[in-house]
Every structure is written in structure tokens, then in C-alpha cells.
Amino acid sequence: MTSPVRILIHGASGRMGQALLRLAAAQPETFEVVGAVSRKPAQRVIDGVPQFAASELNGAPAFDVLVDFSLPEAFDPVLALCVQRDTALVSGTTGLSEAQLAAMRSAAQKIPLLWASNFSLGVAVLAELVERAASALPGWDCDIVEAHHTQKKDAPSGTALTLGQAAESAGAAVHYASLRAGDIVGEHLVQFTGLGERIELVHRATNRDIFARGALHVAARLAGKPPGSYRVRDLLD
Amino acid sequence: MTSPVRILIHGASGRMGQALLRLAAAQPETFEVVGAVSRKPAQRVIDGVPQFAASELNGAPAFDVLVDFSLPEAFDPVLALCVQRDTALVSGTTGLSEAQLAAMRSAAQKIPLLWASNFSLGVAVLAELVERAASALPGWDCDIVEAHHTQKKDAPSGTALTLGQAAESAGAAVHYASLRAGDIVGEHLVQFTGLGERIELVHRATNRDIFARGALHVAARLAGKPPGSYRVRDLLD
Amino acid sequence: MTSPVRILIHGASGRMGQALLRLAAAQPETFEVVGAVSRKPAQRVIDGVPQFAASELNGAPAFDVLVDFSLPEAFDPVLALCVQRDTALVSGTTGLSEAQLAAMRSAAQKIPLLWASNFSLGVAVLAELVERAASALPGWDCDIVEAHHTQKKDAPSGTALTLGQAAESAGAAVHYASLRAGDIVGEHLVQFTGLGERIELVHRATNRDIFARGALHVAARLAGKPPGSYRVRDLLD
Amino acid sequence: MTSPVRILIHGASGRMGQALLRLAAAQPETFEVVGAVSRKPAQRVIDGVPQFAASELNGAPAFDVLVDFSLPEAFDPVLALCVQRDTALVSGTTGLSEAQLAAMRSAAQKIPLLWASNFSLGVAVLAELVERAASALPGWDCDIVEAHHTQKKDAPSGTALTLGQAAESAGAAVHYASLRAGDIVGEHLVQFTGLGERIELVHRATNRDIFARGALHVAARLAGKPPGSYRVRDLLD
Numbered sequence: 001m002t003s004p005v006r007i008l009i010h011g012a013s014g015r016m017g018q019a020l021l022r023l024a025a026a027q028p029e030t031f032e033v034v035g036a037v038s039r040k041p042a043q044r045v046i047d048g049v050p051q052f053a054a055s056e057l058n059g060a061p062a063f064d065v066l067v068d069f070s071l072p073e074a075f076d077p078v079l080a081l082c083v084q085r086d087t088a089l090v091s092g093t094t095g096l097s098e099a100q101l102a103a104m105r106s107a108a109q110k111i112p113l114l115w116a117s118n119f120s121l122g123v124a125v126l127a128e129l130v131e132r133a134a135s136a137l138p139g140w141d142c143d144i145v146e147a148h149h150t151q152k153k154d155a156p157s158g159t160a161l162t163l164g165q166a167a168e169s170a171g172a173a174v175h176y177a178s179l180r181a182g183d184i185v186g187e188h189l190v191q192f193t194g195l196g197e198r199i200e201l202v203h204r205a206t207n208r209d210i211f212a213r214g215a216l217h218v219a220a221r222l223a224g225k226p227p228g229s230y231r232v233r234d235l236l237d
Numbered sequence: 238m239t240s241p242v243r244i245l246i247h248g249a250s251g252r253m254g255q256a257l258l259r260l261a262a263a264q265p266e267t268f269e270v271v272g273a274v275s276r277k278p279a280q281r282v283i284d285g286v287p288q289f290a291a292s293e294l295n296g297a298p299a300f301d302v303l304v305d306f307s308l309p310e311a312f313d314p315v316l317a318l319c320v321q322r323d324t325a326l327v328s329g330t331t332g333l334s335e336a337q338l339a340a341m342r343s344a345a346q347k348i349p350l351l352w353a354s355n356f357s358l359g360v361a362v363l364a365e366l367v368e369r370a371a372s373a374l375p376g377w378d379c380d381i382v383e384a385h386h387t388q389k390k391d392a393p394s395g396t397a398l399t400l401g402q403a404a405e406s407a408g409a410a411v412h413y414a415s416l417r418a419g420d421i422v423g424e425h426l427v428q429f430t431g432l433g434e435r436i437e438l439v440h441r442a443t444n445r446d447i448f449a450r451g452a453l454h455v456a457a458r459l460a461g462k463p464p465g466s467y468r469v470r471d472l473l474d
Numbered sequence: 475m476t477s478p479v480r481i482l483i484h485g486a487s488g489r490m491g492q493a494l495l496r497l498a499a500a501q502p503e504t505f506e507v508v509g510a511v512s513r514k515p516a517q518r519v520i521d522g523v524p525q526f527a528a529s530e531l532n533g534a535p536a537f538d539v540l541v542d543f544s545l546p547e548a549f550d551p552v553l554a555l556c557v558q559r560d561t562a563l564v565s566g567t568t569g570l571s572e573a574q575l576a577a578m579r580s581a582a583q584k585i586p587l588l589w590a591s592n593f594s595l596g597v598a599v600l601a602e603l604v605e606r607a608a609s610a611l612p613g614w615d616c617d618i619v620e621a622h623h624t625q626k627k628d629a630p631s632g633t634a635l636t637l638g639q640a641a642e643s644a645g646a647a648v649h650y651a652s653l654r655a656g657d658i659v660g661e662h663l664v665q666f667t668g669l670g671e672r673i674e675l676v677h678r679a680t681n682r683d684i685f686a687r688g689a690l691h692v693a694a695r696l697a698g699k700p701p702g703s704y705r706v707r708d709l710l711d
Numbered sequence: 712m713t714s715p716v717r718i719l720i721h722g723a724s725g726r727m728g729q730a731l732l733r734l735a736a737a738q739p740e741t742f743e744v745v746g747a748v749s750r751k752p753a754q755r756v757i758d759g760v761p762q763f764a765a766s767e768l769n770g771a772p773a774f775d776v777l778v779d780f781s782l783p784e785a786f787d788p789v790l791a792l793c794v795q796r797d798t799a800l801v802s803g804t805t806g807l808s809e810a811q812l813a814a815m816r817s818a819a820q821k822i823p824l825l826w827a828s829n830f831s832l833g834v835a836v837l838a839e840l841v842e843r844a845a846s847a848l849p850g851w852d853c854d855i856v857e858a859h860h861t862q863k864k865d866a867p868s869g870t871a872l873t874l875g876q877a878a879e880s881a882g883a884a885v886h887y888a889s890l891r892a893g894d895i896v897g898e899h900l901v902q903f904t905g906l907g908e909r910i911e912l913v914h915r916a917t918n919r920d921i922f923a924r925g926a927l928h929v930a931a932r933l934a935g936k937p938p939g940s941y942r943v944r945d946l947l948d
Contacts, residue, residue: 120908121847121848121905121908122848122903122905122908122909122910124847125843125844125847125848125910126910128843128847129840129843129844129912132836132839132840132843133836133840135948136832136835136836136839136947136948137832137833137836137948138948140419141387141417141418141419143384143416143418145382145414145416147380150378175416175417177382177414177415177416178414179380179382179412179414179428180378180412181378181380181428181430181435182377182378182430182431182432182433182435183432183433183680183681184430184435184680185680191416191418192833193418193419193421194419194832194833194921195419195420195918195920195921195924196419196420196916196917196918196919196920196921196924197831197832197833197914197915197916197917197918197921198418198419198421198833198913198914198915198917199833199836199837199912199913199914200911200912200913200914200915201840201910201911201912201913202909202910202911202912202913203908203909203910203911204908204909204911205907205908206657206658206659206680206907206908206909207657207906207907207908208907209906209907210905210906210907210908213906213907236847237846237847237848237849357671358610358611358668358671359611359666359668359671359672359673361610362606362607362610362611362673363673365606365610366603366606366607366675369599369602369603369606370599370603372711373595373598373599373602373710373711374595374596374599374711375711420917420918421917422917429596431595431596431684432681432683432684432687433679433680433681433682433683433684433687434594434595434596434677434678434679434680434681434684435596435676435677435678435680436596436599436600436675436676436677437674437675437676437677437678438603438673438674438675438676439672439673439674439675439676440671440672440673440674441671441672441674442670442671443670443671443672443894443895443896443917444669444670444671444894445670446669446670447668447669447670447671450669450670473610474609474610474611474612614893615861615891615892615893617858617890617892619856619888619890621854624852649890649891651856651888651889651890652888653854653856653886653888653902654852654886655852655854655902655904655909656851656852656904656905656906656907656909657906657907658904658909665890665892667892667893667895668893669893669894670893670894672892672893672895
């Protein structure tokens with residue numbers, strides 16, 4: 001029996017951080033959360049997990065993978081720590097600058113690193129299926145319809161664009177449509193239409209926990225991998 | 238047992254006319270086609286049905302309802318004949334002028350008359366359901382997504398707009414999206430989204446015969462009705 | 475401006491009771507929760523709402539409608555109180571005995587009363603649409619497919635059977651299929667298939683709050699209605 | 712520019728044979744139909760294609776691939792001819808005996824050979840996607856729902872079982888549901904359900920031409936391949 005993957009969670013007080021802590025605690029054979037880093041921890045230990053302030057980051061205990069869902073201004077020391085300790089990094093922090101993205105690419109030559117905007121395993125699988133379908137069905141029309149809650153500002157969604165790029169990489173021309181309605185967590189339909197037949201590939205998210213669950217999935221598989229820049233798709237079973 | 242409804246078909250050589258003749262012939266207990274009017278009939282009788290040129294329209298035998306799918310330039314004598322004979326008129330001729338629409342409204346005071354752009358019974362039922370759903374679910378978001386073959390130029394489809402008006406008449410604000418792909422005959426989704434739940438009302442057409450079938454359905458029910466302007470919805474079972 | 479509806483919640487410590495309290499508190503202009511009844515209240519007042527033990531039920535303050543989601547063994551005094559006070563009763567308590575059902579029918583001659591197994595407004599609307607579609611589309615095939623989480627034991631779901639009865643009351647013969655998968659909250663598809671066309675009527679639930687929201691919706695509308703036995707469908711807008 | 716693939720069509724008078732002739736004639740740069748074999752040809756040449764009776768099979772002109780949609784009793788000489796001429800064979804003839812299946816496996820050591828029950832390219836793509844999804848999503852529930860016209864006797868459909876085997880080969884346990892309604896040509900939904908998310912993979916057929924189109928697709932690609940037993944999936948782009 002293998003020992004659990006040691007995880008350091010950065011951004012522990014945010015919505016994703018809280019979900020990560022809750023879901024990792026439910027799988028003690030797979031994950032050991034060695035520390036939770038947030039701006040101002042309320043206590044030194046919460047639910048058995050040692051808490052650290054951002055300023056204490058470099059004193060964090062040994063870990064196999066750092067999982068980071070925080071803000072761009074806190075990102076640089078996170079990346080530096082992983083390189084220094086030679087550990088894996090999983091990050092879903094959005095809004096990184098060009099310089100930060102370049103630093104990430106450079107770090108990927110030394111450590112295994114995964115950055116993604118959507119950690120749902122289902123979406124990662126769908127992207128792979130979309131690419132395969134597009135390459136096998138040249139000449140079929142490709143439409144992507146996505147639906148999200150009314151608070152979502154950008155359209156098409158980043159995930160729709162990712163799926164579209166998967167289709168385009170295999171030669172399809174993609175048409176997008178976006179619906180904004182109610183409190184829909186997120187739905188994506190990729191439709192390939194030929195003559196007399198049609199394929200519809202759909203992903204429906206009903207619970208935001210899937211993003212934390214997917215981040216833990218890739219964290220467990222990224223630890224110990226060779227250096228490089230990984231996608232969620234690369235770490236599916 | 239009642240005697241069959243006597244039908245005169247105008248525009249008999251067109252795609253709809255041919256489908257009407259074929260489907261009416263398959264229901265001899267319900268329909269008796271007393272004549273088929275086209276520009277230049279190839280023979281005097283085809284498959285047992287007397288053929289008439291447009292110029293012979295006024296000499297057509299007695300009928301209960303005239304079913305017209307032809308062109309605007311041939312419409313005026315058709316309307317005049319129905320008023321003169323005091324019979325019902327079902328028409329799906331598109332591109333009528335303002336004057337012709339006014340003449341139709343005026344004729345509807347004397348004869349039962351139905352004009353529609355879509356004769357599918359399913360679409361008519363859907364329009365009724367959409368109106369009811371919109372009135373029962375105030376505050377829910379309403380989206381209409383329609384898909385048709387790539388040859389279709391207008392978007393949203395006329396049917397999507399009709400469904401949207403049904404929703405709007407009950408207070409909904411409607412958002413439209415259109416897909417043009419492959420050889421899709423016609424699909425319409427009307428989606429009402431609330432918090433934590435959603436209703437999807439869908440119509441899928443796979444065969445153009447449904448339009449001729451619907452036209453015969455309303456023809457059988459319009460004959461003998463009081464004068465007035467009817468919709469397909471008004472003649473559902 | 476009208477004054478809020480005064481609600482007494484019975485079964486306040488259960489999942490539905492807690493959701494009712496939370497959602498009613500968010501609409502202070504519409505609802506005033508005058509009391510919460512549970513087996514053993516932890517405090518006399520919680521979040522501003524007076525708490526009562528079941529044994530104190532008869533001493534509850536004046537209310538317009540009692541909303542009951544509890545257990546059969548606690549039901550009789552609830553029904554008696556509403557009749558005695560001449561108030562409305564909304565109940566979703568399941569497992570009532572024949573005698574209790576008979577008592578409810580009898581009470582409905584004196585007070586407005588609504589009992590339901592599913593309080594989703596969307597499902598109530600769908601049932602109405604299904605009945606209408608079935609009556610307008612005689613001869614079309616009717617299939618119901620429902621999907622729920624793997625913990626659900628009964629199949630087809632009670633809601634599927636209710637929808638099926640709506641179709642059957644209009645003459646349709648219904649075929650059922652059930653899926654049990656993942657953590658699906660509840661989905662129902664009612665499909666009417668003709669020749670060359672098809673109507674699909676779908677309800678998707680993604681959040682259990684819809685049941686509490688629907689119960690509050692009908693509670694607000696039932697208060698002050700004439701005596702009788704009501705369905706959720708009867709109190710839609 | 713390559714010369715067209717020379718095709719001999721066996722079973723030319725059947726529904727598939729007629730569709731093959733019509734669709735091949737529309738792509739003269741890709742296909743040259745060198746002959747059409749049927750029980751009793753009405754003429755020696757129809758639409759420019761030489762006609763042969765089954766008894767004249769061995770005198771057929773040179774071809775690259777034989778496409779056979781006929782009956783088991785006519786199959787043996789077809790297989791023998793392809794082996795003798797060292798050409799490819801595409802067959803969709805159903806009801807073959809165990810001995811015929813064994814002869815086919817043996818012949819596949821000498822010629823490229825493809826037998827399938829469903830020649831839709833979309834279905835072949837879907838089977839590949841299903842296998843990939845099942846392997847990438849261990850532990851997710853897998854349900855297959857198929858819908859066909861009311862004349863279809865077997866359930867689940869052969870295609871549903873093929874899709875199910877693709878999922879099972881990757882470790883999934885599959886649950887099936889079947890609908891028989893109206894004149895639905897054929898629809899298959901393969902659904903993978905996890906916690907909080909779901910993938911739906913759908914194929915919809917609206918026109919039977921897709922089977923002939925798929926048979927021509929594989930015929931063009933099978934000609935010239937090494938000996939072996941191929942699936943439609945193996946000849947996708």
C-alpha cells in the first residue's frame with residue numbers, strides 16, 4: 001500500500017480552498033494535507049490541519065504537491081517554493097500576468113506543473129472526445145452551445161472556447177451560442193451534424209465540488225511525474 | 238358514419254401539393270379530393286383525381302374546403318372563389334401582400350379561414366404549451382434555440398418567432414439562438430429556467446410530410462366551422 | 475401593500491423545515507414565520523423565530539397557514555389545529571394512513587388544504603402541459619424516462635407516475651423507463667412521438683431548495699382560499 | 712489525381728443496394744460501379760451500370776471491392792469470388808451461419824474484409840468515444856437509452872449492444888433502456904454520470920441513407936488495405 005500524497009493547499013480560505021480541504025479530508029488514504037496557507041489564519045490548527053500565513057510560506061512542512069487557488073499577487077512565491085523544493089504544482093489561479101505565465105513555462109522545465117481554468121474531469125474527457133470526433137468527421141458542421149447562470153459575464157465561456165479549440169485543432173470550423181439563465185452551474189453541448197445523422201457531446205455540471213475533486217485527482221497523479229507542462233486531459237485514467 | 242370532406246387542392250404540382258394528394262388518397266374515408274389545380278396539368282385525370290388549370294378554377298366541382306399552397310399571384314381568385322361558394326379556406330401560401338392580407342381578414346367575416354406558416358400539429362401544440370408555461374412561471378428566464386439545415390437563410394426561424402410571441406404574450410422576455418447545420422429538418426427548444434430547476438419544451442421534425450398531414454388535419458376540422466380567422470392551435474383535438 | 479402571510483412551520487428541524495425557515499426569512503414582505511414546531515427545540519427563539527415543542531402545538535400564536543413536513547405520527551394534531559383555527563394547511567408528510575387520508579378529505583370541506591408528494595412548481599407546470607399535449611395528440615406514442623441518484627429505491631419515481639397519470643387521463647398509454655445514476659437530483663422526460671415529428675417535455679431539478687420554494691409559493695396562495703382539496707397545479711400563476 | 716475505386720454491388724435490387732447505386736453515381740470521381748448483381752435484373756444496363764444475375768457472378772468485370780447487402784444463401788459465392796480475385800469485401804448481410812462466419816474469418820487472412828451490422832460513421836465514431844470515456848471515467852455510472860420506430864422487434868438494439876460492449880471493454884457496467892415510438896429511425900444515448908457532473912454522448916439518425924453512405928466510405932478505404940478483419944471504426948478518418 002502506497003503512502004498518501006502530501007498536499008500543501010494555498011488559498012485555503014477561498015471557496016475552492018475550503019472544498020479542497022473538505023474533500024481531501026474525506027480520502028485520508030489518498031491525501032495528507034500537511035498545511036493550509038491563507039492570508040490570516042484564524043487559528044494555528046483547524047480540523048487537524050496546520051495553518052500558515054502567506055508570510056510563513058517558506059517554512060511550510062515537506063509536501064509532494066502544492067495546490068494553489070488564490071490571487072495573482074500571491075503567485076510568485078508559490079512558484080518559487082515549488083521550484084526550490086522540487087515539487088509538483090497544480091494551480092487554478094486566474095488573472096496571471098504575461099511575466100507570470102512565462103515564469104510558469106520556465107519552471108515547467110524543472111518541475112511537473114499543471115495550470116487550468118476548468119478542473120472538471122468530465123470537461124477534460126469531453127475535450128478529448130471532441131478532438132477525436134472532429135478529426136473523424138471532416139466536413140460535418142460543428143456547433144457549441146453553452147449555458148450558465150445569469151451572473152456569468154463572459155460569453156462564450158472559457159470552457160466553450162477550450163472545447164472549440166479542440167475541434168478546430170482537428171480541422172472543424174466552430175459556431176458558438178451562449179445562454180445565460182437561472183442558476184445553471186455550467187452546461188456545454190458540442191454538436192457534429194452530417195447528412196442524415198448527428199452526434200451530440202454534452203457535459204452538465206450540477207455541483208461546484210467537481211472542480212475541487214478534479215484538482216485533487218490531478219494533484220495525486222502529478223506528484224512524481226517528470227518535469228513539464230501538463231493539462232488535465234494528460235492525467236485522466 | 239359521416240361522409241368524407243370534399244377537398245379542392247390548389248398548387249397541386251408543388252412539393253406540398255404532391256404530399257397533400259398522396260396523404261389524402263391514403264385516407265379515403267376522411268377525404269375526397271374533388272380536384273387538383275395547377276398551372277398546366279399534364280393530364281385531365283391523375284390517380285383518379287380530376288385536374289384543372291388555374292384558368293379553369295371557377296369551374297371546379299363542389300367542395301367543402303380549398304387547400305392552397307401556391308404563389309401570391311395566384312391567391313386572389315382562390316380567396317374570391319371560397320367567398321363566392323361559401324366554403325372554408327386553408328392556405329399556406331407565403332409572401333402575400335398587405336392588400337391580400339387585408340382581403341383575407343375581410344373574407345374571414347364570411348367564411349372560416351386559416352392561414353399559417355407552419356402546419357405541424359406538434360408545433361401548434363408546443364406554442365400552446367409555451368404560452369401556458371410562460372404564464373405559470375413568471376420570472377423564469379426564457380431561451381429559444383432552433384436548428385435547421387444550412388440552406389435556411391432567415392434566423393431565427395419563423396416558427397421560433399411564433400413560439401417566442403407565445404411566450405411574450407404571457408409576459409416572458411425571450412432570448413434566441415440559431416444553429417444552421419447539416420440537413421436538419423427543423424428543431425425548436427424553448428427553455429424556461431428558474432432557480433434550481435428548469436423546463437425544456439422541444440419539437441423535432443424529421444420528415445416534411447408533417448406539414449401536409451397538419452394541413453389535412455385542419456382542413457377536415459375547418460369545413461363547416463363558423464366564419465372567422467383560425468390558427469392551427471384552434472383546431473387541435 | 476398587503477401584510478405578510480403568517481406561517482407556522484411544523485417539522486422545523488428536518489431538511490425541508492430548515493429550508494422553509496431559510497427561504498421564508500429571505501422574503502420578509504411576503505412571509506412572517508410566527509413559529510417553528512419541532513420535537514425538542516434547542517432554544518426558545520432561533521433567528522427571531524419562536525420555537526415550540528410538539529406538545530405545545532395548541533398554544534401556537536395566530537397563523538394563516540400551517541406548513542407541515544414531518545411524520546405521520548405527528549399529523550393528527552396538526553390537522554385538528556387547522557380545522558379548529560379555521561386556517562389553511564399545506565402538507566408534504568408522507569406515509570399517512572388510510573384513516574389520516576380520509577380525515578384530510580373530510581377536513582377539506584372546512585378548510586383549504588393541499589397535500590402533495592412533489593412541491594416543485596416546474597413539475598406542477600409540466601403535469602399540466604403533459605395533460606394538454608396528450609389530449610391534443612391522440613395516437614402519438616408516450617414515453618416517460620426519469621433519472622435519479624443511485625440511493626433512490628422506487629422506480630418509476632412518484633413524480634413519473636403523476637406525470638403518467640396526467641397523460642393517461644387524456645387517453646395516452648404510457649411506457650416508463652428509469653435510470654439510477656450518480657447524484658442526479660431528479661429529471662423527467664415525457665416524450666410524445668408521432669410520424670415525422672416529436673415533442674419532448676423535460677423537467678430538470680438541480681437543487682432541493684425548489685421543493686421548499688414551491689411549498690412557500692402554494693402556502694402564500696392557499697391562505698384565504700375557499701375550503702377544498704387543492705393541488706400545486708391549482709395554485710400556479 | 713487517383714482513379715475511382717471500382718465497386719461491384721451485390722444485392723443491387725434491395726433498399727441498401729438501390730441507395731448504394733444512387734449515392735455512388737453522385738460521386739463519379741470517387742466511385743466507378745462496374746456492375747450490379749441481383750436475382751433477376753430487369754435490363755442488361757440500368758443508368759449506365761451493367762446488370763448481372765447472381766448466376767453470372769463469376770463473369771463480373773474487374774473490381775477493387777465488392778459491396779454485399781443481400782441474403783445468407785447468396786453469401787458463399789460472394790466470399791469465394793473476392794478471395795479468388797484477391798479483392799476487398801464489405802458486407803452487411805445479416806443472418807450468416809456459424810460456418811459462414813468461420814469462412815469469413817479464414818478469408819480475412821487473405822483479403823481485407825469488413826462485416827458490420829451498422830455502417831453509420833456517426834455510430835462508429837460514437838463507439839470509439841464511448842470506449843475512451845469509459846476508460847477515463849472509472850466509477851461513473853453508464854446508462855444507454857435507445858429509441859427506434861415501433862416496428863423494431865429486438866431490444867436493446869444491436870447498435871446499443873455494440874456501444875455497451877465498447878463501454879464494458881473499458882470496465883463499465885452498463886444499464887439499458889429502450890423506447891419504441893413513432894417512426895424514429897434510430898437514436899442512441901450513452902450517459903456517464905459521476906458526482907456533480909455528467910457526460911451524454913448521443914447519436915441521432917434521421918435518414919437511412921447514412922448506412923449506404925458509410926458503406927461507400929469504408930469501401931473506398933478498404934480497397935488496397937492489407938488482409939484482415941476490419942471494423943467501421945478502423946477506417947474512420
